[in-house]
Amino acid sequence: MKALPNSCCAVCDMSDARGLTTTRLSTGELVIVCGNHELMYKRSSKTVASRSELRAMLRDRRRSYDRRSLQIDELGAQLSEAFSDERRAASDRRR
Numbered sequence: 001m002k003a004l005p006n007s008c009c010a011v012c013d014m015s016d017a018r019g020l021t022t023t024r025l026s027t028g029e030l031v032i033v034c035g036n037h038e039l040m041y042k043r044s045s046k047t048v049a050s051r052s053e054l055r056a057m058l059r060d061r062r063r064s065y066d067r068r069s070l071q072i073d074e075l076g077a078q079l080s081e082a083f084s085d086e087r088r089a090a091s092d093r094r095r
């Protein structure tokens with residue numbers, strides 16, 4: 001669906017018409033969003049009833065997603081480190 005001219009993403013205010021599309025709120029209202037935020041909204045299991053809710057959800061989501069993935073990376077690194085130590089210890093014991 002083509003976005004209207006002179007419009008911008010309801011979440012990030014991106015106004016490049018080539019990257020804009022629309023999404024539907026739980027109220028049935030069409031809201032203009034960029035492709036990224038349309039995808040993020042589609043992927044989230046939540047629905048929102050207003051532009052401001054959409055904005056709050058997708059902005060918070062991006063922040064918490066960044067934080068979470070960073071923590072997972074750190075945890076993953078610690079785990080694989082601990083795991084390889086354990087494996088090394090185990091194979092040392094077997095020798």
Ligand SMILES: [Zn+2]
Pocket residue numbers: 009010011012013014033034035036037
């Ligand atoms: Zn956007």
